[in-house]
Amino acid sequence: MSATAAQRFLQDAAVKSADLVHRQIILHGLESYDAAHLRGRARFQDWEAARQKCQEIKREAINHLDRYLLQFEEKVISRGGHVFWAANAEEARNYVVDIASRCGVRTVVKSKSMVTEEIHLAPALEKAGITVWETDLGEFIVQLRNEPPYHIVTPAMHLNRGQIADLFREKIGAEIDGDDPSKLVTAARLWLRRAFFAAEMGISGANFLVADSGVIAISTNEGNGRLCTSVPRIHVVVTGIEKVIPRLEDLAVLWPVLATSGTGQPITTYSTLIGGPRRPGEPDGPEEFHVVLVDNGRSQLLADAEQREVLHCIRCGACLNICPVYRHIGGHTYGTTYQGPIGSVLTPHLSGIREFQHLSYASSLCGACTSVCPVKINLHHHLLHNRRNATTEGGTKFTERIGFRVWRYAMLHPRIYALAGWLARRGLGAVYGVGLAGSILDPMRVWNRRRSPLPLPSESFRARWRKGLAAN
C-alpha cells in the first residue's frame, strides 16, 4: 500500500525540520523578505487601512461573484476574446489542449500561474506532444529539476546559486564560470528568448480580473509575462473565478498591497492590463485571446458562509513567509499546489478533507499568518473550522474520539478530574522514578521522548488551596 498524504507529510516534515542546510538557505531568503516587507509596509501612510480596504474590495467581489464575472465576460467577448467556464481541472485542461491541437501549436511558453499547477496543465500539454517552457526564472529552474514550485511566489527559494549554476550547466548546456547571479540570469534569458519566438501559444495566469473594464491585471518582475502574452499568436489566460474585482480603480490599492506583501516592492516592475486580442491597426498582441475561468471546487467554498472569505486570497505568499511551520519544513513537504497556511486552509476544500485534513492540524495556531494577510483572512481560525469539519466528516481516529469523550466526562466532574490528575501524577511518578520517562512504557512518551520529563508535583493547586492558601 502506498503511503497516504498524511504519512508522507510526517516523514518529509521529520527530514526537513532536521535539515539545517535547507533551513539556512530558506532563512537567508526569508530574512531579506522580512526586511523588505517591513520597509514596504512603512511606506504606506496607513498599512492597516490599506488592508481594510483590500478586504472590503475582495469581500464585495466574492459576495457578488456572479454579477462581476458576467460583467467581465461580456466585456472580453465584446473585444473579440473568448471566455470558457471550466467547472473542474479536466474541463480546463481539455479546453487548452483542444485549442493547441486545433491551431497546430508545438511550443507553449508559460508565465507564472499557480492555477495551471493546480489543474496540472503542463503535463496534459506535454502528453499531447507539445513542448512547454516555464519562463518565470524560478519556475524555469524548478521545471528543469522536474519539481513542483516550492513557494507560490518564489518557486526556487530552496536552492542556492551554486545549485542553480550546476543545474544550468547540466540541463541547458550553459557555460557559466562560478555562480554570479547576472550570469545565471543571462543564461536563462538566452535559452528562453528562443522559446518565446518559437512559441505559438502563451499561457499566463491573472492576478486580478477587472469586471468594469473587462481586463486582466498581471504583476510581474522579469518581463517574461509581457513576452508570453504579446509575442505568441495565441494567448490563453488560466485563472480562478475568485480573482475578479469590481473596478479598475481598485487596483490603486490592490497592486501596491500585493507587491508589498509578496516581495516588499512598492509595485512590481511590470504591471500589465490586457483586454483582448490584437485589434485592427495594432502592431502587436495575440490574434486569439482566451480566458479560462476555473472553478474546481471554488463555488463549493463560496457556498460555505463560514469560510467563504478564504476566496479573498490574492496569492501574495506573506502567510507562507511568516509561518514558523513553513520556515521549518519548507514548501515541498506540504505535497500540495498551495503551501503554507493558505494551502492548509484551502487544500481540504479543493482536494478533499479526508486526504488533506492533516494539514489543518499541522499548525500551532499561532496566528502569525492572520496578522500579515493583506486581505485579512482569518487563516488560523479557518484551520480550526477545518479541524471541526474533519471530526464530523473526515473520519478521525477512533481512539481519539473515545479519548475526548472520556476527557469530557472527567472535565464535567471535578472530583473525577482531581482524582484522575492525582492518579496520573502518582503513576507517572512511579514510571519516571525508575528512569523510564520517554520509554515505551511511558504513557506520555510522545511528549517525553524528545523533551525532559513533565514535572509531577505531589499536590495540585486545588489541594494546596484547600490546605490553607484559601485564607486571604
Next chain:
Amino acid sequence: MQRRVSLFVPCFIDQLLPEVAVDTVKVLRRVGCEVEFPEDQTCCGQPAFNTGYWNDARPCAEKFLRVFKDAGVVVCPSGSCTAMVRTFYPELLSSSPLRSEAIALGLRTFELSEFLVKVADVTDVGATFPHTVTYHASCHGLRELRLRDEPLQLLRNVKGLKLMEMARFDECCGFGGTFATKFESISIAMGTSKTENVAATGAEFVTAIDSSCLLHLQGILGKRSAPARTIHLASILAQERP
C-alpha cells in the same frame, strides 16, 4: 476597598505547575485583591476545541459559564486559556442561548498581566528578581488578546531584573497543544530555534505569560542541558523585595 477577583487556573497549571497559580495568588493579594478560587472549575475545553471536537468542548464551556456566573472579574495566568474564553467561546456557543453570557464573561475575564496593567492600573507590583531575563511573547496573548506591552511594562518595573531582547521574540515556540505531539518533529524544531534565540541573548531565564510554551521550552532546554531556565511571569512578579 479591596477588589474581589475569581481565579481561573488552567487545568495543566493546576495539575503540573501549581506553583504558578500560587504565585498568581501572591501577586494578586499584594496588589490588594481578595482572591477566590471556585473549586468546581476544571478545563476551559481548549484541547478538545483546538483538536476539532467542538461537541466535547461545548459542555466544558457551558460548565465554565456556570462556575464563573457570579464572578465579577476573572483572572487567569494564561493568555491562551483567557483567549479561549474571550475569543473562542462566542464562536463555540454561536447557536447556543448562552452566547451573550459567554461574550459578557469574556469581557470580564483577563490574563494576569492584562488585569494588572489595564484593570488594576498597576505596573510595579513591588517585586525583586536580580537576574537577566528574556521575554517570549506567547501567541494567543499576543495575537488573540493583543497583549504586547503589558508583560514588558511589569517586567521593567521589577527591581534588579535586566531585560534582554530576543530575536524573533514573537515567533511561536512550537507548542500548539496537540500539535506538540501530533507533529513532534516540527514542534521540536520550532522549539529548538526558540531556545537558540534564548541562548543568544545570554539571559538566565526566559519568561512568558503562558506555562504551556514554557513547559515545552523547558523540556527542550532540559534535554540540551542549556544554561537558561524557564519561569512564568507570575513567578517573577511574586518574588518579594527582601
